[in-house]
Amino acid sequence: MSVAAAPIASVPPLAARARAVGGSPVREILAVTARPEVINFAGGLPAPELFDREGVAAAFRHVLEEMPGRALQYATTEGEPVLRERLARRMSVRGLPTDADDLLVTTGSQQGLSLLATALVDAGDTVLVEEPCYLAALQAFGLAGARVVAVPGDADGPDPEALAELVVRERPKFLYTVPTFQNPTGRTLPAERRAALASVAARHGLWIIEDDPYGELRYDGERVPWIAAHPDARDRTVLLGSFSKVMAPGLRLGWLRAPAELRRACAVAKQAADLHTPTVNQLAAARYLAVSDLDAHVARVAAVYRERRDAMLAGLPDALPEGTVWERPEGGMFVWARLPETYDTAALLPRVVREDVAYVPGAPFYAGEPDRSTLRLCFVTQTPEEIAEGLRRLGRGLKDGGPRDGA
Structure with missing residues (x-):
């Protein structure tokens, strides 16, 4: 005499807050762009060669x-x-x-x-x-x-x-x-x-x-x-x-x-x-x-980061579309840019990644209605030479990228 298998009940659902809050887009971008040939402006990582190992x-x-x-x-x-x-x-x-x-x-x-x-x-x-x-x-x-x-x-x-x-x-x-x-x-x-x-x-x-x-x-x-x-x-x-x-x-x-x-x-x-x-x-x-002298170590790191910031700021005018605006940060790790309003930086990212360079689209940083023409660039992880090359690639990827769908 065969016995019918008991139905298998599903487990209770995840908490509503876990279902409502997604993962980090930055982490997802870093996973996609982990190839060594990619010049990655997407991260917020300090430069490992400057650690006081x-x-x-x-x-x-x-x-x-x-x-x-x-x-x-x-x-x-x-x-x-x-x-x-x-x-x-x-x-x-x-x-x-x-x-x-x-x-x-x-x-x-x-x-x-x-x-x-x-x-x-x-x-x-x-x-x-x-x-x-x-x-x-x-x-x-x-x-x-x-x-x-x-x-x-x-x-x-x-x-x-x-x-x-x-x-x-x-x-x-x-x-x-x-x-x-x-x-x-x-x-x-x-x-x-x-x-x-x-x-x-x-x-x-x-x-x-x-x-x-x-x-x-x-x-x-x-x-x-x-x-x-x-x-x-x-x-x-x-x-x-x-x-x-x-x-x-x-x-x-x-x-x-x-x-x-x-x-x-x-x-x-x-x-x-x-x-x-x-x-x-x-x-x-x-x-x-x-x-150890942590202040002296920070001063050495800051001197290198200053040079890298300046390299990025010097290359932005040729890399970003006409009409883009950005500020000169006095410190930290990031430059924030706002492209002309016809640009959707999330839609354009796959095209840019095909040029072996990456950034973070600005939309995820907004609690309310996002500005989809914004992007974040981290300047501390690459050398000035790598930054210059990365910005050349970025310029190619953004070229003629005005339509909102990024096509």
């Missing part, structure tokens, strides 16, 4: 030889005290008085965004962002169930009056901004604009999340103080930092500086996420800060 290796050797039991053991969620002390000292020297207990060490500053979203956002809450905005921040806030609203702005960043109107109307949890050498635009908010944003936050009751992964990579001009240092914002600003762009991204070391109640909430969220950032990486970074 000997200094970092020596730091790891020291901690593994001198304190292996501690380096390979579990640690506190807040982070290794010696690392937090040295980070606090660096921040204090730069104009923001900070104690070690003000800091939470994170697994890259990207984790800081996720922890803040967990600590601050309930499903359906509104959060405000710049336009355009760092793509991974949009992902983190979307996965938390936030309603993400862009603040209108100009070349100096979010408009304070528009921000005040949105705060009154939307009652958002926070404003997220990368005020120095922003990703993707490369712009820097002037001191006056930072003060105005801090004033709005003070008057209307608003958290500011200030993300600063690129601030030490300055090539021109004078350093602009953090929003977190402004008197109006000291009790309501979270400052995120990272070693990814100045030491090595593979260390996955970041930190957040926040008022006590919010910092404790982020620590609880981190306990649920990964318990703590790898101990050996933290101790190695602390050792590096103790015996």
